[in-house]
Amino acid sequence: MGGSFGKCFDPNGARHGIPTFPWRYAPDGYATRRQLRARGLRPGGQPIAGQVLRPRFRRGPLVAYLYRLDRAKPVRPMTPGRWAALAKANTARRTCPSCRRDAGYVIPLSLGMCVPCAYPDHPTEPEGTTREQA
Secondary structure (H helix, E strand, C coil): CCHHHHHHCECCCCCCCCCEEECCCCCCCEECHHHHHHCCEECCCCCCCEEEEEEECCEEEEEEEEEECCCCEECCCCCHHHHHHHHHHHHHHHECCCCCCECCCCCCCCCCCCHHHHCCCCCCCCCCCCCCCC
16 A cells, blocks of 8 residues: 555544545445435435545645445425525525616625626627616
């Protein structure tokens, strides 16, 4: 085993306290949160079952926690109330506080308003149209 590989390989948890594997060498039956989500699952309150480490040059290693697939639960479906709340929140992010129009995109936090309101001297509409027509 190489130096980096050996530091990250601890299947019994003697060194790190939980089973530890090198990056991309996790055994079958374990998955990260993203991998669980891709399968339509969630950890469901289970404790961390292991970790994968990816060593980095002159920095601490990247850590991804592993969960057992047999203990994972299905993702809860979105209720109509949650869908409505999400739509309302997204509408609020797209509405300019200055002109109260739907900008058609999420308002950048750096500007705090839509681009035409932030830069009124810069022409953003095509030639021959006014802001009300666009």
